[in-house]
Amino acid sequence: MKKLRLAIIGLTACSGCQLSLLNCEEELPGLLDLFEFHLFPMACSPALLEGEYDAALVEGCVSTPHERELLLELRKRSQYLIALGTCAVWGGVAALRNGEDREVLRQQVYGQSRIACETAEPQPLRSVVRVDAVINGCPPEKNELLGLLADLARGTLPAEIDYPVCTECRMRENLCLLTEGDKLCLGLLTSGGCKARCPSMAVPCEGCRGPVPEANLAEAMELYAQKGFDRITVLERLCRFYPEWKL
Amino acid sequence: MAARFISHDNLELLLERLRMYGNLHGPVRGDDGVVRFTALSPGTPPDLSAVRSLLPPKKYLLHPRETILTYTADAGYQLPSEENSPLILFGLHPCDLAGIQYLDRLFLGDDPDLLYTARRAALTLIGISCTPDDFCSCHRFATPLEAVSDLFLASVDGGYVVTSSSPRGYELLKGVQELLEEREIESPEDSRRFFGQAVSGPAFSELDATLPEWQELANHCLGCGACSLCCPTCACFDVLECGGLDGDSAVRVRRWDNCLFKSHAQVAGGMNFRKDRAERFRYRYRHKYRGFGPLRGFPACVGCGRCRVACPAGLDLRPLAERLEGAHHEQ
Numbered sequence: 001m002k003k004l005r006l007a008i009i010g011l012t013a014c015s016g017c018q019l020s021l022l023n024c025e026e027e028l029p030g031l032l033d034l035f036e037f038h039l040f041p042m043a044c045s046p047a048l049l050e051g052e053y054d055a056a057l058v059e060g061c062v063s064t065p066h067e068r069e070l071l072l073e074l075r076k077r078s079q080y081l082i083a084l085g086t087c088a089v090w091g092g093v094a095a096l097r098n099g100e101d102r103e104v105l106r107q108q109v110y111g112q113s114r115i116a117c118e119t120a121e122p123q124p125l126r127s128v129v130r131v132d133a134v135i136n137g138c139p140p141e142k143n144e145l146l147g148l149l150a151d152l153a154r155g156t157l158p159a160e161i162d163y164p165v166c167t168e169c170r171m172r173e174n175l176c177l178l179t180e181g182d183k184l185c186l187g188l189l190t191s192g193g194c195k196a197r198c199p200s201m202a203v204p205c206e207g208c209r210g211p212v213p214e215a216n217l218a219e220a221m222e223l224y225a226q227k228g229f230d231r232i233t234v235l236e237r238l239c240r241f242y243p244e245w246k247l
Numbered sequence: 248m249a250a251r252f253i254s255h256d257n258l259e260l261l262l263e264r265l266r267m268y269g270n271l272h273g274p275v276r277g278d279d280g281v282v283r284f285t286a287l288s289p290g291t292p293p294d295l296s297a298v299r300s301l302l303p304p305k306k307y308l309l310h311p312r313e314t315i316l317t318y319t320a321d322a323g324y325q326l327p328s329e330e331n332s333p334l335i336l337f338g339l340h341p342c343d344l345a346g347i348q349y350l351d352r353l354f355l356g357d358d359p360d361l362l363y364t365a366r367r368a369a370l371t372l373i374g375i376s377c378t379p380d381d382f383c384s385c386h387r388f389a390t391p392l393e394a395v396s397d398l399f400l401a402s403v404d405g406g407y408v409v410t411s412s413s414p415r416g417y418e419l420l421k422g423v424q425e426l427l428e429e430r431e432i433e434s435p436e437d438s439r440r441f442f443g444q445a446v447s448g449p450a451f452s453e454l455d456a457t458l459p460e461w462q463e464l465a466n467h468c469l470g471c472g473a474c475s476l477c478c479p480t481c482a483c484f485d486v487l488e489c490g491g492l493d494g495d496s497a498v499r500v501r502r503w504d505n506c507l508f509k510s511h512a513q514v515a516g517g518m519n520f521r522k523d524r525a526e527r528f529r530y531r532y533r534h535k536y537r538g539f540g541p542l543r544g545f546p547a548c549v550g551c552g553r554c555r556v557a558c559p560a561g562l563d564l565r566p567l568a569e570r571l572e573g574a575h576h577e578q
Contacts (some may be wrong), residue, residue, distance in 0.1 A: 164471050
């Protein structure tokens with residue numbers, strides 16, 4: 001079988017999603033039989049963007065003209081482009097301060113020193129290019145990353161997850177942290193697939209996987225209000241990983 | 248009438264004896280207050296006062312996620328093989344027994360499911376009587392499902408009247424004979440009597456798609472799936488083909504699904520037979536109270552109340568059911 005040619009790059013983000021892939025130590029040798037990791041700056045010596053790719057896995061937000069060019073170039077050269085992790089899919093932590101004055105933010109971080117590049121509000125990939133599939137999570141689950149690669153090896157893509165964190169939480173017979181524990185758990189609105197990792201440890205869901213399809217925000221807000229959480233607190237929590245909840 | 252009686256004092260000895268026949272599981276209240284069916288090891292007593300567990304016993308017969316077919320280049324397609332050591336479920340309420348009977352109809356019928364058949368064969372059911380609470384509706388709607396078990400413990404003063412209804416139950420009864428005493432007791436009435444009733448009338452007619460209730464339910468639904476995960480008779484599953492990382496092998500997985508999820512009625516090309524939640528609610532209602540396909544006129548609701556208890560929005564199909572189906576017998 002011909003090896004699939006991959007490009008794996010990070011834009012504005014913490015590189016944690018790419019690291020999650022590198023942490024699959026047991027599987028890495030096997031992956032080398034199936035894939036040519038042609039462009040993977042985080043893992044390999046610098047390589048040039050050249051030729052065409054069977055798939056590009058992109059972590060992070062687009063926040064500089066250079067990143068925008070790079071993303072457009074990758075899109076042109078790749079059969080599939082996959083958003084890797086919550087920043088790439090939803091904006092995530094990188095887009096937390098969108099809507100605020102960027103000059104003020106620049107001064108808070110860099111003071112009077114000049115920074116070399118021009119930046120814009122960090123945007124998820126779909127603001128710039130067509131995205132063929134997404135892997136949610138901050139960082140993504142190992143089994144989802146490996147599942148994506150296995151799917152790519154067969155010329156297909158992972159199915160959309162259309163159930164919230166609550167589904168897998170109930171399957172694990174956890175105490176409901178919201179209705180029974182009176183905690184601000186965002187599982188109801190958050191895309192599943194993590195096997196309710198946090199609520200299973202009695203830690204409320206932080207919403208790191210972004211909104212579930214068909215999220216019923218109005219009813220959820222009603223429920224949070226009944227539990228004594230005001231709208232601002234809930235929205236602030238929600239917006240940590242998907243700033244557009246505000247809209 | 249002579250009946251076999253076991254005192255509350257002898258219950259622990261009964262459990263100890265039952266452990267000799269297989270793995271013994273029953274309802275246990277965890278430190279977090281959640282009641283789950285789990286192993287009744289010595290020192291872990293069953294919580295016989297709990298009205299319902301979070302998940303019903305269907306989890307033993309259909310796992311939330313499981314492999315149903317494996318492919319490798321060398322061996323070709325292979326059905327999963329698993330060892331099913333004998334499992335005894337203790338403390339099943341009549342609704343859960345009826346729920347298992349419904350699953351039997353689905354999975355042991357014309358085209359038996361191999362995994363289900365093997366697990367079911369390894370299962371011994373020991374029922375116990377209960378007192379319905381405000382969420383229960385076993386006593387409000389007719390169901391032709393029967394609450395059948397191998398052994399049943401019906402509560403009476405100071406203990407239980409024990410009856411067997413299968414050869415396996417009879418064997419168990421013989422094995423625990425010295426823990427029982429013959430007593431002159433009238434057979435107590437218990438909630439099994441709510442089951443096994445013929446239905447007629449509305450159960451066979453179509454539902455009105457224009458009822459405003461469908462949209463009202465949809466407006467409040469959070470789409471979390473709790474209602475069907477916790478339902479003893481919900482058995483919808485999704486099937487996924489998962490390729491292995493060697494490039495050759497693959498497994499076919501089935502996992503619990505929910506009719507309120509977007510993908511439940513979605514087909515190739517993104518088309519969807521039930522695009523909005525209101526339509527999905529009508530579908531759900533029809534399954535629970537009227538049945539469809541070969542099970543038309545065969546309601547699937549056993550009245551355990553789990554969907555109402557588990558729903559974060561507190562959605563309840565019962566008021567609508569009372570209007571459309573009519574309450575059928577005395578409280």
